[in-house]
Amino acid sequence: MATHREFRFAKVPDGMPTEDCFELVETPMPKPGDGQVLVATHYLSIDPYFRNAMTGATRYGSLKPGMTMIGRGAGVVTESRHPDFAPGDAVQSEFGWRENVVLDGDGLRKLAPDLQPISLSLGIVGQSAATAFVGLYDLAGIKKGDTVVVSAAAGAVGSAVGQIAQIEDCKIVGIAGGPDKCRFVIDELGFDDCIDYKAGPIGPGLAKAAPEGVDIYFDNVGGAILEDVLEHCNDFARIPVCGQISQYNSDEWHGLRNFNLVLNKVLTIRGLRIGAHLPRRDEALEILLGWWREGRLRYRETVSEGFESAPRAFINMLSGGNVGKQVVKVV
Amino acid sequence: MATHREFRFAKVPDGMPTEDCFELVETPMPKPGDGQVLVATHYLSIDPYFRNAMTGATRYGSLKPGMTMIGRGAGVVTESRHPDFAPGDAVQSEFGWRENVVLDGDGLRKLAPDLQPISLSLGIVGQSAATAFVGLYDLAGIKKGDTVVVSAAAGAVGSAVGQIAQIEDCKIVGIAGGPDKCRFVIDELGFDDCIDYKAGPIGPGLAKAAPEGVDIYFDNVGGAILEDVLEHCNDFARIPVCGQISQYNSDEWHGLRNFNLVLNKVLTIRGLRIGAHLPRRDEALEILLGWWREGRLRYRETVSEGFESAPRAFINMLSGGNVGKQVVKVV
Numbered sequence: 001m002a003t004h005r006e007f008r009f010a011k012v013p014d015g016m017p018t019e020d021c022f023e024l025v026e027t028p029m030p031k032p033g034d035g036q037v038l039v040a041t042h043y044l045s046i047d048p049y050f051r052n053a054m055t056g057a058t059r060y061g062s063l064k065p066g067m068t069m070i071g072r073g074a075g076v077v078t079e080s081r082h083p084d085f086a087p088g089d090a091v092q093s094e095f096g097w098r099e100n101v102v103l104d105g106d107g108l109r110k111l112a113p114d115l116q117p118i119s120l121s122l123g124i125v126g127q128s129a130a131t132a133f134v135g136l137y138d139l140a141g142i143k144k145g146d147t148v149v150v151s152a153a154a155g156a157v158g159s160a161v162g163q164i165a166q167i168e169d170c171k172i173v174g175i176a177g178g179p180d181k182c183r184f185v186i187d188e189l190g191f192d193d194c195i196d197y198k199a200g201p202i203g204p205g206l207a208k209a210a211p212e213g214v215d216i217y218f219d220n221v222g223g224a225i226l227e228d229v230l231e232h233c234n235d236f237a238r239i240p241v242c243g244q245i246s247q248y249n250s251d252e253w254h255g256l257r258n259f260n261l262v263l264n265k266v267l268t269i270r271g272l273r274i275g276a277h278l279p280r281r282d283e284a285l286e287i288l289l290g291w292w293r294e295g296r297l298r299y300r301e302t303v304s305e306g307f308e309s310a311p312r313a314f315i316n317m318l319s320g321g322n323v324g325k326q327v328v329k330v331v
Numbered sequence: 332m333a334t335h336r337e338f339r340f341a342k343v344p345d346g347m348p349t350e351d352c353f354e355l356v357e358t359p360m361p362k363p364g365d366g367q368v369l370v371a372t373h374y375l376s377i378d379p380y381f382r383n384a385m386t387g388a389t390r391y392g393s394l395k396p397g398m399t400m401i402g403r404g405a406g407v408v409t410e411s412r413h414p415d416f417a418p419g420d421a422v423q424s425e426f427g428w429r430e431n432v433v434l435d436g437d438g439l440r441k442l443a444p445d446l447q448p449i450s451l452s453l454g455i456v457g458q459s460a461a462t463a464f465v466g467l468y469d470l471a472g473i474k475k476g477d478t479v480v481v482s483a484a485a486g487a488v489g490s491a492v493g494q495i496a497q498i499e500d501c502k503i504v505g506i507a508g509g510p511d512k513c514r515f516v517i518d519e520l521g522f523d524d525c526i527d528y529k530a531g532p533i534g535p536g537l538a539k540a541a542p543e544g545v546d547i548y549f550d551n552v553g554g555a556i557l558e559d560v561l562e563h564c565n566d567f568a569r570i571p572v573c574g575q576i577s578q579y580n581s582d583e584w585h586g587l588r589n590f591n592l593v594l595n596k597v598l599t600i601r602g603l604r605i606g607a608h609l610p611r612r613d614e615a616l617e618i619l620l621g622w623w624r625e626g627r628l629r630y631r632e633t634v635s636e637g638f639e640s641a642p643r644a645f646i647n648m649l650s651g652g653n654v655g656k657q658v659v660k661v662v
Contacts, residue, residue: 058595059566222590235390236607241594256590259553263572264389266602271594276567 002029007069007097007310013054016249016318021054022069022097022311030102037108038079039091039101044328045072045122046304046313047156048220051248060275069097069310072127074111074118075330085110092121097310099330109282112289123325124299125288129160131274132218133284135240136164138277139270140216147171147210149229152220153194154181156325157242160288161218162189163297170216173209175202175225177320184323189298197225206232213237221246223254230261237265242272249318300324333360338400338428338641343385347580347649352385353400353428353642361433368439369410370422370432375659376403376453377635377644378487379551382579391606400428400641403458405442405449406661416441423452428641430661440613443620454656455630456619460491462605463549464615466571467495469608470601471547478502478541480560483551484525485512487656488573492549493520494628501547504540506533506556508651515654520629528556537563544568552577554585561592568596573603580649631655 003026010023032038049061053070056062061070073095077085082105085091090111095101111121123129136142142165150161153174162185165172174185174194185194195205202225206214213234219226222244233239247253261267274281291297302322304313307330317326334357341354363369380392384401387393392401404426408416413436416422421442426432442452454460467473473496481492484505493516496503505516505525516525526536533556537545544565550557553575564570578584592598605612622628633653635644638661648657 052595057591222594244591244594247591253589253591255586255588257586258584259587259590260388260575260578260584262600263553263575263602264383266604266607267600268602269593269598269600271597271599273597276597 003027004029004099005307006099009054009063009065009067009069011065013249015251017051017054017311017315019311019315024308029100032079032081032102034081036102036104037077037082037085039075039095039103040078041073041075041095041099041101041307041330043074043119043122044095044097044307044310044330045074045127046310046317046326046328047071047128048243048245048248048318050314051318052244060273071095071097072122073101074121075101090115090118090121092118092126099307109285114293115289119301119303119325119327119329120292122327123156123301124160124163124297125285125292127274127281128156128325129163129288129297130281130284131242131272132157132160132164133288134274134277134280135218135242135272136161136168136216138280139240139272140218140238142168142170142216144169146215147173147212148216148218149173149175149206149210149214150218150220151175151225151229152243152245153185153189153191154323155220158218158220159189159299159324160297162191163291163299166190167291167296171210173206175221181323184300188300202228203231216240218242219244223247227256227258230258230265230267233261233265233267235265237267239267239269240272241269245318302326304328306330334358335360335430336638337430340385340394340396340398340400342396344580346582348382348385348642348646350642350646355639361431363410363412363433365412367433367435368408368413368416370406370426370434371409372404372406372426372430372432372638372661374405374450374453375426375428375638375641375661376405376458377641377648377657377659378402378459379574379576379579379649381645382649383575391604402426402428403453404432405452406432421446421449421452423449423457430638440616445624446620450632450634450656450658450660451623453658454487454632455491455494455628456616456623458605458612459487459656460494460619460628461612461615462573462603463488463491463495464619465605465608465611466549466573466603467492467499467547469611470571470603471549471569473499473501473547475500477546478504478543479547479549480504480506480537480541480545481549481551482506482556482560483574483576484516484520484522485654486551489549489551490520490630490655491628493522494622494630497521498622498627502541504537506552512654515631519631533559534562547571549573550575554578558587558589561589561596561598564592564596564598566596568598570598570600571603572600576649633657635659637661
């Protein structure tokens, strides 16, 4: 009997996940039923939100030991019993960490043939960038001339926030860890400035980079960095909260000590779950594809080789080892 | 020379304000210039946000020692050199704590002749209720069937939140201090339930009153009560932050320890400053007047007698001594 492999979530991590939080299992090759397709996974998307799901922090997408790992993937249809898909079609969707996956076509998105490599459909022309798009347009109401700050600026979502802010003629300031990432953010991604949070408190750098104050803070990290940015926010600033990566591996949540600024600066703080904005996400993907074709999106990928490298790639990303979108190349 | 009286802000309070934070001064009677009116103050509006202004917490409306106290008032025009106003017109606007005030007509609102007593133009048909209106409709997107929770439920804004929620066919649960206030909130204001925060942690009461979870929390108090309500919020709950009265007199802001819920429950938290919504406030005032005429608004006022009682009325309100809108009757 033909088999293939998948990763199961094995145990809840205590702090930073370790490789034994995942179990690689050999399992029968799935077969598509009527109205279904079989897809060979070419790339897995590796994202920080998995960590939050591992502790069941949200009702949505929560992981329990024994479940197949969650996550989006890009691949190629190898067998189809669905009228809209044919073998050879490149597609992306929620795959889970599987070498092959059977899907019923719901939410399965066919990729433009010119979108190569197809891993881009996970990052700068995919869910990461669509998340940046919805956060900036729908949650934060970005407009020309805004000063936008984004944390984890060298990451997949942060990179995309920077590209959209530049397209909207905003000032864009990044926050990233270490001089190499900061140089990358400025020189390669075209940000106006980037502050290295590992070099000390970010307040002075922010005051220098954005003396006019911050209008939008796209938060990927939470914790003390969020507090520091709020101190530099203008009245009526908007803060989409997309991730809290500084918090996921700690025992105790940091909280928000200067919550008083919500009233005193009339802030809008909004959690962002892209799954709650599916029609807008799909619009965003079309617009991003157009921008990508026009050469307006700068990005980088960190590609980990081989399906079995997925746990290491995930741990590497949580440790800040990636630059740009972290993916796993399966085949 | 004719004189009148006003209250100046004398010193920044250390904790709860005391009467010596205010200075009553005799000063020349003001005279209206061309395009101006002279108004005799009949009522002063006494509001919690004054306390925040006393420590300069916001750039907007910040008080410095020596300045005349801020605040809205309702009164009657006694002399007019403005084409739109005549002696005898009842009006409301930002007066400051003055027995008489000269105004140039900007933002001066003529009252409907049937709106009696004119103190209602400060509370249930005034800025307090308009604040509730904008918070519920514009910030929180209230819709039929929502479960709405409001703190300081027996206060001016809280009372109004409860009336609007009932008009919109929502479940409405109050949080108030002490059994008398809770009874008032249920029996007189018509709330579905009311939790006495002085009787212990509010979690169990909230779980019982709103087992289906909270969709909108209209926050007037901040601190531990806010944290407790967030634990009972549904995904996608909306939280207008209108006041933080539990925090104003403390040395250190409490912060928000469970800020993680913003992401995990996809919350929207928005500071509310009514001055940023003036066109909507004015629409709200018209709608509120209509509801009041139809007898659909339940409310109470706490009236303090005499101009010189204003500091005591303010301190009383900060201590929770008022039921419904706190006003000072000047004449």
